[in-house]
Amino acid sequence: MRRLAIAAVVAQAGISVTGSVVRVTGSGLGCPTWPQCFPGSMVPVAHPEIAALTQWVEFGNRLLTFVVVVVAGACLLAALAVRPRRARLVRLAAVQPVGVVAQAVIGGITVLTGLAWWTVAVHFLVSMVLVWLAVQLVGAATDGDGPPRAVVPRPVRALVATSTVVLTALLVAGTLVTAAGPHAGDSDTPRLALGVPATAQLHADLLFTYLGMLVALGFALRVLPPPARVWRRYLVLVGVVLAQGVLGAAQYALGVPEVLVALHVLGAAAVTIAAAALWSGLTERTGVPATSTAGEPALAR
Numbered sequence: 001m002r003r004l005a006i007a008a009v010v011a012q013a014g015i016s017v018t019g020s021v022v023r024v025t026g027s028g029l030g031c032p033t034w035p036q037c038f039p040g041s042m043v044p045v046a047h048p049e050i051a052a053l054t055q056w057v058e059f060g061n062r063l064l065t066f067v068v069v070v071v072a073g074a075c076l077l078a079a080l081a082v083r084p085r086r087a088r089l090v091r092l093a094a095v096q097p098v099g100v101v102a103q104a105v106i107g108g109i110t111v112l113t114g115l116a117w118w119t120v121a122v123h124f125l126v127s128m129v130l131v132w133l134a135v136q137l138v139g140a141a142t143d144g145d146g147p148p149r150a151v152v153p154r155p156v157r158a159l160v161a162t163s164t165v166v167l168t169a170l171l172v173a174g175t176l177v178t179a180a181g182p183h184a185g186d187s188d189t190p191r192l193a194l195g196v197p198a199t200a201q202l203h204a205d206l207l208f209t210y211l212g213m214l215v216a217l218g219f220a221l222r223v224l225p226p227p228a229r230v231w232r233r234y235l236v237l238v239g240v241v242l243a244q245g246v247l248g249a250a251q252y253a254l255g256v257p258e259v260l261v262a263l264h265v266l267g268a269a270a271v272t273i274a275a276a277a278l279w280s281g282l283t284e285r286t287g288v289p290a291t292s293t294a295g296e297p298a299l300a301r
Helices: 002-024 052-081 087-112 117-142 154-180 196-223 228-253 258-281
Strands: none
Touching (some): 002 087, 002 258, 052 087, 087 117
């Protein structure tokens, strides 16, 4: 169950990265219809106005959806097979296939609206929600199913919750920068009129706010001190956020090169994973044996 849950994290994060590759290569309308690639064809066909490579980049990303479907379905089946039945585990596992279906519909709307910037933003943000929930699934795979017991005081949990709200705003602001920038997925797609400088400044301001909250959280954790796993996850989160900030600054200074855009999306997924792992580590549940193997699971503990 835990291995499948980790696979779900990788799959959900990975398809968001391949989606960014579609966008930066201008392949967003390589398959101009949905659910078919071209009218009357589920696969790319020769077209005088659409390059074959563009078609196959977009079609390849669509094919990856089936990989995510298989992983999500396997998570649900594995959760249903766990005995005794664990309600929280099943709920978290069920979110994955439901989320994939929702993403397929959102992806179809994105294509049919000609890659309208707000549809692209929603498509990415839903992916980050699914990544977050997949990380919770990893924790649930080795936790018990009893009531949660906090391992840090309420004010610390409140600070983490507030920082999560700021992180959400940070991700939303990142989609606005994308919407105003040059990589729309198609050269004819209208861009957000706010412009890159204004949206990038908002994104940077939220990043500094988030970093400030992480510094405050670090002081609070050192005073406690927390369980070792919480401190380790905190350090990982800080490192990933700093790396993502440096990457974003380089991306802006260099004129948003395509490779750095894809890496920045990967970084956003990594930040989401690290923040979700920290959140998961603030509580523990008993009631079912945590694991039958020796050692500490990487994300679960």
